[in-house]
Amino acid sequence: MDKLKGQFADGASAKGFDKAKAEELFDLIVKFAGYGFNKSHSAAYAMVTFYTSYLKAYYPTEFMAALLTSEKDKTEKVVKYVDEVKRLGIELLPPDINKSILDFSAATIEGKNAILFGLGAIKGAGEVAINSIIAARGDEPFRDFSDFVSRIDGSKVNKKVIESLAKSGALDAFGYSRKAILAQIEAILEASSKASSAKKMATGSLFGDAEEMVTVELTINQMAEYEAKEILELEKETLGFYVSGHPLDKYRDILDKMNYTLSSQIDELADGSEALFIGKIEEITTKISKKGNKFGIASIMDLHGNIELMLFESKMEELKSFDLDEPIGFKVKISKDGDFTRMNLLKLESLEDAKKEKIKQKKVEVEIPPLTVEVNISNDDRVLYDLFDVVSKNQGKQELNIVIKSKLADIVLQSGYKFDPKAHEALKRIDGVLVL
16 A cells, blocks of 8 residues: 555646645545455445446436435435535426326436426325326326316325425426415315216216216416415425525525535534534524523524524524525534534624634544454463554554453453554564454
């Protein structure tokens, strides 16, 4: 590895990369090699990494659709991947009653690559209802709303399901505003009920299930659509996040140039770090402490999700000078105690002031598993002396355990030494020592 460092750095430099950074990168590779996977595991991961990199490079729409499907039940991950979809220039479209399947799917809409939201991810719809709709659709899209209510199973597709479909945008294909559909939901349910009754009456009749026997006519009065903000809120309610857009989209150019923390990155920060969140306050719940002091719990939305911050009375007063329709900077101190994370608000800032803010961050260190070496019991103590010599000269951060093997039992000793992962090869060269 040491011999290859110069070759790696020179090669990187020849390709136009910074040589010092290449050397730093190589040191990180060496560091990881000390506690990484064994070769067979690494080879398997390398192949998977190659496959996924290839697919993302050459089939980005299909790859991201599959990735979103695999994590569809984890909203925080979906939001993160949706941001990547937008970065790749792929359009993410709300679910479509005539085009969407159960899961996320790749599509070409008007010559552009897009990902269609899966019907199965709509909250409040339920998989049984969605599967019955997909089965009713078959290979023939619903022609209009009348055709839709005539073909679906009214016993499975109830009011809640149709409301969720409308709020998510899945019924936009029929040409009516979401507001019009939700305002006339009772007329839709009545038409669906009539269609179900007609199907029962047609069963066993002379004319069977002829289309004209089981089709009902539905009349919906068109209405002006909701404001863009209301549509986004309906999407968040039914899909878990914003699809048509994001309230912070118009600030992306500014945010891309700033050094700030996303809500999805909190777990990566170590105890004692500072973080700068940029987001809009969606709601403040005012409370009174046991001592009679007023404080608030603010729900803050950023590009990747939401966080909650406690605001003391002084900060709530300070907040009155801010425009809550604009994103605000929240500088906080991170405190971690086991799995519990506390965020203490240090400063409120306008977007302009937040651009100049400097924060001190520490990333969570990757925990290095203990190193275990095995030594057979023997009257020759040379092995232990050689082992002690190598360990004492190569101390680091990795705990060292020693297993003394005998015919009667194995004795595990916690040596109390911390070993340098880079020096594993030196241990392997000691006769009588097996590195596990």
